[in-house]
Structure formats: structure tokens, C-alpha cells
Amino acid sequence: MRLAAALSHRADLATRADALAQRAYRAALTQEGTTPVDDPAALLAEHEAVLAELEALVVRINLTNASTDVDGVPLTAALARRDTLRHRHRMLTTLAEQSTPRADRMRGAELRMLPTIDVAALHAGADRIAKQLRELDLRIQEVNWTTELG
Template sequence: MKLAEALILRADCQKRIAQLQQRLLRSAKVQEGEQPAENPETLLSELDAAIAQLRTLIQQINQTNARTAFQNATLSDALAERETLQMQRNVYSNLVDAASIRQERYTRSEVKFFSTVAIAQIQNQVDRLSRNYRELDAQIQALNWQTDLIEVSRET
């Protein structure tokens, strides 16, 4: 199995766990004399199996990311770089939004606001960070489809 496939399976598994949780909550109690829509014991068994599968997938993905070379580092390092690029881009973008807010003044006595940052420079920074993020993400995605998932033993 390729790493990209494991990432898709992980997302599906997480969705399944969330669905099982909702189904369990709906079946957790009923009125006296009623039966739950689904058997909670069966749902708990399915939940335990899904969580065990998720644990194995996460272990395999983490091992693969840590052992896969990416440029002069590992795929784990590239993922950390991508995450921090996105964080930095979001902060700068929010700063541009906050500094760019125009307030309409109807009279001269209303308070006038001025930007305290160089909006154009920060927007250029946002654009550069966005480009770097897209390029890095594309490289990571390509590598995910080329990399075989490292198998780890299933221990519970």
C-alpha cells in the first residue's frame, strides 16, 4: 500500500469512528419498555475494531514519514515545514485583513483609523508564503503516491 492510500484510509477511519460515536450516543438510553435503535454492544465492538485499525494506520504513517527521505531531511520534517508555513501565512493574511478594514466616516468628528503596518509588504509576504506552501504541498503529495507504507506489527 502506498502512503497516500494509508492517509485516505486514516481519514475514512476517523470518520467511521465519529459516526460510531454518534450512533452509540443515540442508543445509550431509551425509555422504559423501548429497545435502542442499535445494539450498543455491537457498536462498541465495531468502535474498538475501528480504533485499533486507526492506531495501526497512524503508527505506520508515522514510521513511514520518519524514515522517508525528502530533499535533505525526512518527510516528517517537510510536514512540519508545511504546517508552519500555513500557520505563518494565516497570521499574516489575518493581519492584512485587520489592517485593511475601512470604516466609513460620515462626519469629521468621527474617529479616524490608520494602519500601523505596511499592508502591501505583508500581502507580498502572504503571496510568497502561499506559493511556498503550494510548492511544498505538491512535492509532499507526489512523494506520498510514490512511497510504500512501512508495515508495523499489530499489537493491542
């Protein structure tokens, strides 16, 4: 199985575990004299089985990530870099949005709000980071599709 397929399967298992949990929560109480549609004990057992499969898969993914390189850098380091770039991008774009005066003043009677930071520089930085993020993400995806799961 390719790493990319394993990542997709991991997401499916996590979604399935969440759905089973929600169904069990809903079936945990019922009105007297009625029977719940689902058996919460059976759902709990199925949830445990899904989590065991998920845990084993995550271990294999993590071991594969640790032993795989992206352009001479361990995949785990590339993933950490991608996460950091995402946080930086989010900070710059949100700060730029918050620093942009809004046209919601009524009749101009309120005080004008002025940015306290260079909004154009924030946008330029966000654009630069977005490009780095796209390039790195593309390389990570290429490696994911060409690497066999360990």
C-alpha cells in the same frame, strides 16, 4: 499500499470512528418502553475495533514518514515545515484582514480606524509563503504517491 492511499484510509477510519461515537452517544439514552435503533454496546465494540486498526495504520504511516526523504530532508521534517508555513500564512492573512479599514462607518461621524502595520507587506509576505507552501505540498504529495507503506 502507497503512502497516499494509507493517508486516505486513515482519514476514512477517523471519520468512521467519529460517526460510530456519535451513533453510540445518541443511543445511550432512550425513552422508557422504546428500543434505540442502535445498540450502544455493539457500537462501542465496533468503535474499539476501528480505533485499533487506525492506531496500527498510524504507526505504519509514521514509521514510513520517518524513513522517507523529500529532496534530501526527512518527510517528517517536510511535514513539520508545511505545518509551520500554514500557521505563518494564516497569521499574515488574518492580520492583513484585521488591519484593513472597513467601510462600515455611518455618515463619517465615527473616528477613522487606521492600520498600525504595513498591510501591503503582509499581503506580499502571505503570497510568498503561499507559493512556498504550494511547492512543498506538491513535493510531499509526489512522495506520498510514489512511496510504499512500510
